[in-house]
Amino acid sequence: MRKTLLNIAMAAVLSVPAAAHSADSAAIAELKQMIVEMKQQHEQQIQALEERVGQAEERAATAEEMAENNESTVAVVEEQIQAQSQTSDNSFNPAISVVLQGGVASYSKDPEEFHFEGMPLGGEAGLHDEGLALWEAELIASASIDNLFYGQLTIGLHTEDGDIEVDVEEAFVDTLSLPGGFGLRFGRFFSALGYLNEHHTHAWDFADAPLAYQAFLGKQYRDDGIRATWVAPTDNLLVEIGAEVLRGDSYPGGGNDNNFGAVHNLFMHIGGDVGEDSSWQLGISRMDVDVVERSSGGHAHGHGGDGPVFSGDSDLTVLDAVWKTALAGERALILQGEYFMRDENGQVTAEDGDAVFNYDGEQEGWYLQGIFQFDRRWRAGLRYDRLEADNDLVMLSNTTGEADDDIFEETGFLSGNNDPHRWSAMLDWTPSEFSRLRLQYAKDESRGETDHQVFLQYIMTLGAHGAHQY
Amino acid sequence: MKSFITKVLWAALVLSVSQNAYAKLNVFTCEPEWAALVKELAGKKAKVFSATHARQDPHFVQARPSLIAKLRSADLAVCTGAQLETGWMPMLQRRARNPKVLKGRDGHFESARHVRRLEIPGRLDRTEGDVHGDGNPHIQLDPRRILKVARALSKRLQKIDPGNEQIYKKRFQQFNKRWKASLVKWKKKAGSVKGKKVIVHHREWIYLLDWLRMKRVGSLEPKPGIPPTISHLSDLKQRTADLVIISPLNDKKPSKWLRKQTGIPVVVLPHTVGAVPNSKDLFAFFDKIVHQLVNKVSK
Numbered sequence: 215m216r217k218t219l220l221n222i223a224m225a226a227v228l229s230v231p232a233a234a235h236s237a238d239s240a241a242i243a244e245l246k247q248m249i250v251e252m253k254q255q256h257e258q259q260i261q262a263l264e265e266r267v268g269q270a271e272e273r274a275a276t277a278e279e280m281a282e283n284n285e286s287t288v289a290v291v292e293e294q295i296q297a298q299s300q301t302s303d304n305s306f307n308p309a310i311s312v313v314l315q316g317g318v319a320s321y322s323k324d325p326e327e328f329h330f331e332g333m334p335l336g337g338e339a340g341l342h343d344e345g346l347a348l349w350e351a352e353l354i355a356s357a358s359i360d361n362l363f364y365g366q367l368t369i370g371l372h373t374e375d376g377d378i379e380v381d382v383e384e385a386f387v388d389t390l391s392l393p394g395g396f397g398l399r400f401g402r403f404f405s406a407l408g409y410l411n412e413h414h415t416h417a418w419d420f421a422d423a424p425l426a427y428q429a430f431l432g433k434q435y436r437d438d439g440i441r442a443t444w445v446a447p448t449d450n451l452l453v454e455i456g457a458e459v460l461r462g463d464s465y466p467g468g469g470n471d472n473n474f475g476a477v478h479n480l481f482m483h484i485g486g487d488v489g490e491d492s493s494w495q496l497g498i499s500r501m502d503v504d505v506v507e508r509s510s511g512g513h514a515h516g517h518g519g520d521g522p523v524f525s526g527d528s529d530l531t532v533l534d535a536v537w538k539t540a541l542a543g544e545r546a547l548i549l550q551g552e553y554f555m556r557d558e559n560g561q562v563t564a565e566d567g568d569a570v571f572n573y574d575g576e577q578e579g580w581y582l583q584g585i586f587q588f589d590r591r592w593r594a595g596l597r598y599d600r601l602e603a604d605n606d607l608v609m610l611s612n613t614t615g616e617a618d619d620d621i622f623e624e625t626g627f628l629s630g631n632n633d634p635h636r637w638s639a640m641l642d643w644t645p646s647e648f649s650r651l652r653l654q655y656a657k658d659e660s661r662g663e664t665d666h667q668v669f670l671q672y673i674m675t676l677g678a679h680g681a682h683q684y
Numbered sequence: 685m686k687s688f689i690t691k692v693l694w695a696a697l698v699l700s701v702s703q704n705a706y707a708k709l710n711v712f713t714c715e716p717e718w719a720a721l722v723k724e725l726a727g728k729k730a731k732v733f734s735a736t737h738a739r740q741d742p743h744f745v746q747a748r749p750s751l752i753a754k755l756r757s758a759d760l761a762v763c764t765g766a767q768l769e770t771g772w773m774p775m776l777q778r779r780a781r782n783p784k785v786l787k788g789r790d791g792h793f794e795s796a797r798h799v800r801r802l803e804i805p806g807r808l809d810r811t812e813g814d815v816h817g818d819g820n821p822h823i824q825l826d827p828r829r830i831l832k833v834a835r836a837l838s839k840r841l842q843k844i845d846p847g848n849e850q851i852y853k854k855r856f857q858q859f860n861k862r863w864k865a866s867l868v869k870w871k872k873k874a875g876s877v878k879g880k881k882v883i884v885h886h887r888e889w890i891y892l893l894d895w896l897r898m899k900r901v902g903s904l905e906p907k908p909g910i911p912p913t914i915s916h917l918s919d920l921k922q923r924t925a926d927l928v929i930i931s932p933l934n935d936k937k938p939s940k941w942l943r944k945q946t947g948i949p950v951v952v953l954p955h956t957v958g959a960v961p962n963s964k965d966l967f968a969f970f971d972k973i974v975h976q977l978v979n980k981v982s983k
Contacts, residue, residue, distance in 0.1 A: 361786075390783060391783040392781065392783075395756060395781045395782070397781045444781075445781045447756060447757050448757075449753065450750055450753060451749075451753055452749035452752050452753040452756075454752075454779075483749065485748070485749025487748065487750040490737055490739075493748040493749065493750060495749045538746060538748070540740070543935075544741075590744075645910075646810070647909075648810060681770065681771055681775035682771065683747055683775050683779070684746055684747050
């Protein structure tokens with residue numbers, strides 16, 4: 215019985231999996247079916263999705279294309295806007311800039327006593343005010359006037375003995391459209407004489423003028439007049455020839471009694487490149503001045519009463535040369551020199567007409583300087599200046615009771631044995647195109663005794679940055 | 685003797701004048717990339733001169749005598765504009781006494797006027813460094829913009845030299861075809877640089893980044909035109925970037941320092957045609973840029 219029961223039980227136990235097995239295989243088949251169906255479905259879905267993705271991609275591509283087209287339309291519109299803004303900004307308003315120059319000057323000798331023996335100072339010649347001072351403030355406005363003319367105005371503000379002087383430094387018009395390489399300039403301008411004369415003082419490499427500029431040009435010569443230039447149609451070499459007729463009101467002129475100008479200047483520039491990194495320019499100019507009653511400060515500036523007055527002829531020849539080499543790493547070397555030769559002939563009236571003498575002067579002066587630029591910001595420079603005067607003086611009448619030689623010396627026309635000369639060294643720092651700070655030391659021997667001069671100078675440009683000439 | 689000198693002078697003058705009286709169009713370009721473009725578009729019909737070479741920074745060029753002489757006899761001046769040449773070109777234009785190449789005349793072509801410029805400042809202030817009111821002028825670094833300039837320049841050539849109109853048209857069509865094919869090639873090759881973060885030395889690369897869709901995350905110069913400072917470089921150390929781009933003109937020290945500190949690789953790319961070896965024409969120029977970029981990024 216027990217055996218039967220066990221058998222039954224065993225059979226039952228054994229039969230369960232058998233039954234289960236038959237049930238399972240049905241389920242598995244069903245599952246398989248389902249999976250196949252799902253697979254098919256998914257495949258369809260995937261296909262549909264893929265299709266949709268494909269469509270989306272296509273749409274995206276078209277959209278991108280459209281966007282690109284739109285972008286180019288936007289670009290065209292923006293270009294128009296940009297073009298318009300450009301014309302309204304640049305063409306109708308003059309470019310205006312302000313240049314501020316000043317600093318500290320220190321001298322071991324009295325700067326009021328600054329003079330050259332035999333070459334009495336005139337014009338603006340003289341040293342910077344001792345101590346802290348604003349040396350110069352300039353307001354420059356320039357623009358093309360129309361398709362024919364370009365104009366520029368420079369107003370200078372200076373302090374003279376505590377008073378503020380407003381001065382029209384430059385006010386000139388250039389022609390733009392004359393054919394054949396010709397050009398005219400008229401108005402008030404810096405004469406094309408030598409190299410530095412045409413450059414504004416803020417573009418100079420030293421804090422003060424070369425001695426030759428102090429002696430022969432009253433620091434810098436500018437006047438009212440007209441200039442004609444012609445640029446030859448040469449290929450690589452610049453050949454520029456020009457002539458100027460100027461009024462003669464400012465030093466070295468002495469006044470104007472001639473409708474055709476008292477100052478005539480002829481000049482020529484040639485220049486070119488050597489290799490890819492070096493360039494040069496040579497200049498020669500010859501200026502004839504019909505001097506009418508030119509007064510000069512004589513020995514002591516502001517001596518009181520009228521100083522000596524010179525009338526006659528003054529001829530000045532200037533040779534100038536510049537060499538610039540760009541080196542790797544924003545380094546550069548600039549060499550520059552000018553040679554002046556002056557011949558003056560005429561009569562000097564001194565002591566309110568009580569003394570009159572003949573003056574025949576042969577004078578020369580030159581300077582040579584080198585500037586080395588270490589990088590975009592730092593530059594150092596060295597300059598040597600020298601002057602020489604050889605004057606023949608013959609007293610014509612002297613009713614002052616003083617000795618002739620004393621009068622010659624007091625008027626400043628007596629040339630001495632000492633040739634004025636000077637060494638200058640400078641270091642400047644240019645943090646941007648618009649600012650520059652400079653430290654300069656000079657050992658000035660122009661008065662026979664050594665004057666140690668130290669300058670700390672700042673040059674600041676506000677507003678438009680004008681293009682600099684070579 | 686005097687009459688002999690006068691004769692020699694006259695002979696020299698006549699020779700120099702007749703030397704210039706050839707049929708070729710005299711083209712003065714401010715930068716080498718425009719000289720290269722004129723060569724593509726005009727071929728032998730133009731005599732091309734570039735005022736600057738690849739080792740010069742076009743911001744700082746002297747208005748030197750030879751340039752005055754060159755501009756004096758030019759029929760066409762091609763410059764970037766957007767105030768890039770503001771420190772010297774106006775002076776040359778006034779001194780050269782050549783009405784043909786004055787602003788506004790047909791003989792004066794400014795490339796930047798023919799494309800959409802980026803980085804037009806909303807506010808002009810010099811404390812922001814050397815910014816250009818008309819936007820970033822370094823458009824030569826985007827080949828799409830080059831094509832736009834080429835189209836406008838070809839039209840200008842046709843206008844001022846109508847005798848050779850058909851030649852200019854044909855040359856532009858050829859250029860257009862070649863350039864478009866190259867554009868596709870470059871874009872495909874440079875696919876891997878898309879989205880990369882870049883630190884630049886000067887901000888001249890914006891048009892390249894715009895084309896290849898790279899991101900500028902900083903520049904070594906704290907302000908445009910102001911040399912890198914230690915404190916600014918230290919700030920840059922904190923940023924994550926894939927690449928530093930400099931040009932052969934830039935000082936190598938700042939980028940080297942940053943690479944040592946952060947390991948960000950530095951790539952020297954030509955900023956103009958001829959700035960590095962094997963970049964003599966516009967095609968080679970962009971070949972070189974793409975090649976260098978991809979090389980650095982895949983390393």
